[in-house]
Amino acid sequence: MWEMSSQLKREENAQPKIPKTNDLSPYKYPFSPQGSEGSPILRSVFASPRTLRLAAGSGRRCSKLLLPPCLDTTEVEWEDEELGAAAQPLPPIYVSGVPLSVQERVSLYCEQILRHCKAEELDEALCRFLFEKLKKKNKWIGVWKANPKFFFQNYEENAIQCVALLVEVTCKPTPNVSSYLIAKICLVEPFSSNIANIQRELIDDFLEQLGHCVPLLEIYPTEGQDDDTCEIAQALEIVRFFFDYLWRDWDEEENCESYSVLIEERINLYGEIQDGNIPCSIAQRFKRTLEKYRNKRLELIEFHSKIMDDPSVSEAVDCWSKYYEVQLLGGLLKIWENLKLRAHGPFFPRLLRQKKGPRDSGEVVTHVVAKIMTADMVKEYSPETLLQQHNNLVTALENSYCGDTVLIFPGEYKAIALAMLTDDITIKGIGKKEEIIITSHPSSDNFVVSRAENLKIINLTLRQKGTVDGIVVVESGHLILQECDLQCDGTGICVLTGAALSMKDCEISGSQGAGIELYPGSGAILEGNKIHNCNNFRCTDGLGSIQGGGIKIKVIPAPVVKLTNNHIYNNKGHGITIVQPERRLVNTLEDAGAGDKKEEDVLTAAIESLSLDVGSNKLEENSLGNVGTVLT
DSSP states (O other), X not given: OHHHHHHHXXXXXXXXXXXXXXXXXXOOOOOOTTTOOSOOOOSOOTTSOOOOOOOTTHHHHHTTOOSSOOOOGGGOOOSSGGGOSOOBOOOOBOOOOOOOOXXXXXXXXXXXXXXXXXXXXXXXXXXXXXXXXHTTOSEEEEEEEEOGGGTOSXXXXXXXXXXXXXXXXEOOOOSSTTGGGEEEEEEOSSOBBSSTTOOHHHHHHHHHHHTTEEEGGGEEEBSSOOHHHHHHHHHHHHHHHIIIIIOOTTGGGOOOSOHHHHHHHHHHHHHHHHHTSSOHHHHHHHHHHHHHHXXXXXXXXXXXXXXXXXXXXXXXXXXXXXXXXXXXXXHHHHHHHHTTTOSOOOOHXXXXXXXXXXXXXXXXXXXXXXXXOOGGGGTTSOTTOEEEEESSHHHHHHTOOTTOEXXXXXXXXXXXXXXXXXXXXXXXXXXXXXXXXXXXXXXXXXXXXXXXXXXXXXXXXXXXXXXXXXXXXEOSSEEEEESOEEEOSSOOEEEOTTOEEEEESOEEEOOSSOSEEEOTTXXXXXXXXXXXXXXXXXXXXXXXXXXXXXXXXXXXXXXEEEEESOEEESOSSOSEEEEEOHHHHHHHHHHTTOOSOOHHHHHHHHHHHHTOOGGGSEEEOOTTOSEEEEEO
């Protein structure tokens, strides 16, 4: 980018160029009464601004709105008489409450709505679906949820999600595709809103500027109306779900014979997230990254719209910078989604981290992490031992090479560097492990990530704070954990395909998912560990949990697991959960002549397939029992 800037400066007569918005992946632009050049309105546009010129004085009235909203009029302190009476509370909106299975969603979206359409034909397919419902009734009552930035000059995004108003909706579908994606609305009596002191005059001014027309998906029918209105509400929910979970900005660039095939894959992926086959933390990470991509893309579109026909060099550079950031995020998301979230996502530092290997000199160094180093600390080492003292853990790890040892003395340390462990080193606490505390960095998504061929972590307390990824993720190679206390705040230990874990005399507790999750084709030797109070999910976005319990084992290909003298107790779910395809178990039972597939037969077959010696472990007080199976 800097080379581009220099070139533009050298070419005095050259006109700086900026990326065109149509070079980006297609985006559903918001409706604008001033004349938007975007495509028809489909998705909710809370994050998308409209350019409006409100009547004189409207800006002053906007700044008087009180936050947070107060619905009790006796508690509102009016600034002057102009504010008028408080708005009434809103009635409840209609919620279907009927969950759809993965198969039902595939049938609905792929077979009934999309059929064999292409991505560029999506608008027409969804419009046809909505038309069949909207033509049954052209007037109904709903709650319009508008972007707060239309009404507030200054507000905190977390303080208020939307400005909601009770309106009467008029929809008259016509052959024009975009016409029945826009609804004509008017306020109904009594004037009702989620903002108690919002002014009726302000809303009237705003609606007049809009021509009383708003995107249909911003309106939610209220409860207690007839069956036709309920069907309209359900249809709107179905379309909103599509854009919230299944649609991507880059879809029109995808080269596939049928768009429905791509959507079916995403529905299956959504189902795996719901069932817990994909860890909640990874699903949340993908959702956050996708939201970041969409926000950055909106920033680019808004920035581009403000640039005049003759952009300056600085404007061109800024625009290209934003453009490349959007393209990079989009590319990473597509790769990640194609992997079906089986990888832990676009971690820039780890993707670029290279293994250093041993020093060229062949020397091995012992790093001492302590505020002050004394001779007594290292008296057990020979005079020939090379020592290097560090005030913090980060510099010690940054200066470590294969074969080095990092000694950590009592204290509390941040662990941002533990997320990029690629070299074969030993990290060891000296003293009581309760006094040697390593805490995760709040700004990091992950805590300890190992990609080393042979890494040892001994006698430490790992305390997870503010991260949702596994407290320890073994991506590849072999990790040895000994005498460590792992206090989870997100998910537990994840051993990914092809990686191995040896864990002895450790304790793990408090994880949101399973305490230890073994992916297909991984390996684990667990001996003398305490695994308790795990599977404490705190997800609020519908990403539910499967019964992960203490240890969750995913089969096909089966991981290599050895369990000895472990105490697995007080977990939500089973002490040990075995996840495998139902078809595989049926084949196993048929080969054994088991006949009807009874629960105990399924469990026995699952344990035998893994050669698990459960008897040498102590399992007790797990909410769903000691050992259980989950069929997928």
